Amino acid sequence: MNPQPHPAALPGVTGPLAYIMKRYPRLTETFIINEIRAMERLGADLRIFSLLQPEPPPHHPMVAQVMAPLHVLPAAWGPKLKRLAASHTQAFTAAPLRYLGAAARALQWSATSSSPLAVWKHFLRAGYVAAECRAQGIAHIHAHFANTPTAVAHFASLMTGIPFSFTAHAKDLYLTRKDIIARRTRAAQFVVTCTGYNVRYLQDIQNHPPGKINLIYHGIDLDMFNARPAAAATPAPASPPLILSVGRLVPKKGLNDLITACALLKASGTAFRCRIIGEGPLRNALQEQINAAGLDGVITLEGAMTHASLIALYATADLFALPPRIADDGDRDGIPNVIAEAMAIGLPVVSTDVSGIPELVRNLETGLLVPPRDPAALAQAMEQLLRDRPLALRLAATGRALLERDFDLWTTTRRLHGLIACLDCAPTPRKALRADMPLTEGVQS
Numbered sequence: 001m002n003p004q005p006h007p008a009a010l011p012g013v014t015g016p017l018a019y020i021m022k023r024y025p026r027l028t029e030t031f032i033i034n035e036i037r038a039m040e041r042l043g044a045d046l047r048i049f050s051l052l053q054p055e056p057p058p059h060h061p062m063v064a065q066v067m068a069p070l071h072v073l074p075a076a077w078g079p080k081l082k083r084l085a086a087s088h089t090q091a092f093t094a095a096p097l098r099y100l101g102a103a104a105r106a107l108q109w110s111a112t113s114s115s116p117l118a119v120w121k122h123f124l125r126a127g128y129v130a131a132e133c134r135a136q137g138i139a140h141i142h143a144h145f146a147n148t149p150t151a152v153a154h155f156a157s158l159m160t161g162i163p164f165s166f167t168a169h170a171k172d173l174y175l176t177r178k179d180i181i182a183r184r185t186r187a188a189q190f191v192v193t194c195t196g197y198n199v200r201y202l203q204d205i206q207n208h209p210p211g212k213i214n215l216i217y218h219g220i221d222l223d224m225f226n227a228r229p230a231a232a233a234t235p236a237p238a239s240p241p242l243i244l245s246v247g248r249l250v251p252k253k254g255l256n257d258l259i260t261a262c263a264l265l266k267a268s269g270t271a272f273r274c275r276i277i278g279e280g281p282l283r284n285a286l287q288e289q290i291n292a293a294g295l296d297g298v299i300t301l302e303g304a305m306t307h308a309s310l311i312a313l314y315a316t317a318d319l320f321a322l323p324p325r326i327a328d329d330g331d332r333d334g335i336p337n338v339i340a341e342a343m344a345i346g347l348p349v350v351s352t353d354v355s356g357i358p359e360l361v362r363n364l365e366t367g368l369l370v371p372p373r374d375p376a377a378l379a380q381a382m383e384q385l386l387r388d389r390p391l392a393l394r395l396a397a398t399g400r401a402l403l404e405r406d407f408d409l410w411t412t413t414r415r416l417h418g419l420i421a422c423l424d425c426a427p428t429p430r431k432a433l434r435a436d437m438p439l440t441e442g443v444q445s
Contacts, residue, residue, distance in 0.1 A: 015139035016045040017420060020129065020149045020156075024050040024070065025063045028248065030307050031218040031337045032144055033062050038219065038413035040067055044420075047071060047136060051125055051152060060307040071132055073125075084124055087131035091159050094134055102126070102158035122148065126155030133162055140164070140189075140420055145172040150184050157187070165420070167192040167216075170334040170355070171252075173201065182206040185213070190419055192216050195334045195356025216416055217359075218337055219409030224311060225344035240271040241386050244317035244347070246310065246338040247324075249280030249301070252331045254323035254352065256282075256289060260375035261323070261382065263293040270383050274299040275317075277310065310338075314345040319385055319392070321350045324357065325372035335360050340407055343367070343399035348392035350381045360407070366399035 017039075025033060040046060046068035053075050074080045092099040106123040110116035129152055133141065141156060143149035146168040153164040165188050173181065173193070182205050185191050192214045193199055202213050243262070247253040255276060262274050276286075276299065283301060290299045305313070314320075320342035324333045335356040342349055343360070349367035351357050361367035368385060370377035385392040 015137040016047050018047050018049060018129070018133055018138045018141045018162075019068070020049045020051065020141060020143040020153050022050075022145060022148050023052040024048055024054060025059050026055050027058070027060065027304055027306070030060060030062070033060060033066065034219060034221050034409055035413055035416070036066055036068065037062060038221075038409050039417060042413060042417045044417065047132070047138065049129055049132070051148060058306050062307065071129075073128055084128055088124075088127035090131040090134070091127045094131075095159065095161070098159050098161060102155050105158060106155065118148075119151075122151040123155050126152045126159060129153075129156040130159040133160055138162055142166065142420065145169055146181060146184065147172040147176050150188075154184055154187055163189040165190045165192065167194070168198060168202070169194055170198075171331045173198060174330050174332055178205045188212075190214055192416060192419070193334075194218050196359055197356040198334060214415070214419060216412050217407050218335065218340065219412030220337075220340050220344050220403055220407050221409045222344055222404060225314070225341060240273050241318035242316060243272055243274040243319045243321050243382060243386075244277070244313065244342070245274065245320070245322050246277040246342075247322055247336060248278050249276075249282040249286060250327075250331075251282070252324055252327040252333060253278075254325040254372060255286055257323045257325070257373060257375045257378060258321060259286060259289050259293060259295065259299060261321075261378035262295060262299055264376060264379035265383055266295065266298065268379070268383060270386060272298070272382075272386065274321075275313070276301050277303070277305050277313070279304045311341070311345070314342055314347060317342075317347055319350065319382060320347040321378070321382055323350075323352045323370070323372065323378050324354050325352065326354060333357070340403060343396070344403050346396045346400060348385045348396045349399065350378065350385060352378075360402070361399075362402075365395070366402050367395050 019036065021032065036046060036048070048068045048070045050070060050072040053072060054070070073083055102123065106119055110119040113119050133156060139162065141153045141162055141164040143153035143164065143166040146166055150166040153166060156162070157164040166184065168191060181202070185202065185206065185208060190212060191202065193202060194217055196215055199213055199215050202208070245255065245258055247255065249255060265272060287301055290296055290301070320339070322336060322339060324336065326332045332355045339349055339351055339357065340360060343366065349361055351361045351367060351369060352372040353369045354372050358369060361369055363369040368381040370381050
């Protein structure tokens with residue numbers, strides 16, 4: 001492919017847009033990579049800031065399609081401290097009063113924080129971001145996740161006067177103190193979050209004016225997930241049906257409940273295989289549970305996987321099951337992206353009625369929902385969909401239709417693009433909003 005010229009700035013914005021993330025790229029954050037790619041195709045001129053060093057390979061092939069330059073502090077302490085000192089000097093010299101005001105806020109907030117050192121880490125990183133934003137004429141800063149990235153964006157905004165916004169997801173929202181979330185929300189130009197459940201939580205923390213809190217679902221690039229025809233979705237009689245689950249091996253995913261449900265399913269005489277994709281701290285405990293239940297070889301833990309390989313695996317499965325729960329520390333999912341991806345490929349889905357999941361998996365309409373921490377109900381729902389293929393195919397079809405209506409990447413990214421660029425107030429060139437423009441068109445890969 002021929003390389004595409006660097007995109008023009010957003011209509012209504014006088015300079016580039018900074019994206020701040022804790023770590024970029026990350027294998028588990030395909031929804032952010034998709035958003036960045038789509039923003040660029042809609043005309044955004046982006047600069048990406050990774051507060052930590054990028055994850056080592058493998059990386060998703062989509063990362064190579066992102067044109068935005070990546071800014072990250074050096075890994076070695078010597079060069080990092082030198083760069084931070086130079087950045088803070090530049091930030092102070094450019095706007096002494098703003099810089100001192102930001103330092104005063106850091107002192108104030110650290111005095112009331114349970115982790116004062118973290119506040120000063122945010123301030124140090126913000127000095128680097130602020131200096132780079134000034135040098136590159138950044139017009140707006142957007143942070144993904146309401147915790148560390150938004151704290152850095154807030155400080156950088158205080159140092160420079162550049163407005164900021166942020167997207168709140170799940171753990172970052174529910175494990176951050178409510179008064180801190182309220183403070184960051186008041187300071188932000190707007191806030192985006194990915195579920196209606198989160199919107200209600202944010203409004204319960206503090207009643208915000210109209211337009212401050214915005215629901216924008218994680219968009220799915222449906223062109224990457226061609227829905228299977230009904231015949232292809234029917235398993236071969238000689239092959240045990242495949243139950244697929246994808247998620248980090250952490251408590252909030254409820255994968256121990258899935259293993260218990262599979263034991264009940266096996267005891268009922270149902271033939272199946274189960275593959276669990278993902279890595280995490282519970283790997284050894286889950287493997288021990290599989291062995292103790294006599295399910296070794298029936299359930300396999302297969303580690304992390306690139307997005308391209310995962311898409312191919314979705315197409316071989318017969319059922320997708322993920323039973324999230326609210327963890328003991330309050331951590332929870334929003335709407336796991338993997339559920340939407342499974343529905344996009346045409347898989348029937350079983351999940352739990354936790355957080356924002358019922359906004360996508362609507363019981364007996366687009367999937368089956370069971371209570372969290374209820375392996376018996378989970379086993380019954382999985383057995384129902386494995387035995388009642390007409391029901392499974394109907395739910396899969398309506399699930400795909402819901403995605404096309406409310407979760408399409410172009411629709412969701414246009415909304416974010418519009419919030420930043422004020423597209424509601426000014427006409428936008430037709431070319432910038434082509435819905436049929438493939439994300440890979442004109443991008444060198």
